[in-house]
Amino acid sequence: MVHAQRTQTRAGLPPRVGFVVSKAVGGAVVRNRVKRRLRALMAARLTTLPRGCDVVLRANPGSAHATYAELSADLERQLAAVLRS
Secondary structure (H helix, E strand, O other), rough: OEEEEOOOOHHOOOOEEEEOOOOOOOHHHHHHHHHHHHHHHHHHHHOOOOEEEEEEEEOHHHHHHOOOOHHHHHHHHHHHHHHOO
8 A cells, every 4th residue: 555645844855755564464574575675666666756755655465475566566556546646
């Protein structure tokens, strides 16, 4: 799940990205793998985010079994939906 917010106080500043990967996703090794994948996916998309935007990615338990391509497609779809609104 992706959440995004733009505020006037951060207008003009670079975007920030945060990650939430709870124990419901899996053990420490699984959580860290999911977090590394999400971090790499967001690094590639960071230039597409508007300035002053804060984005939080919350990994669902299904992300532990998702492939890199599935995570990428899901992230792209959710980012597009959140940034449209």
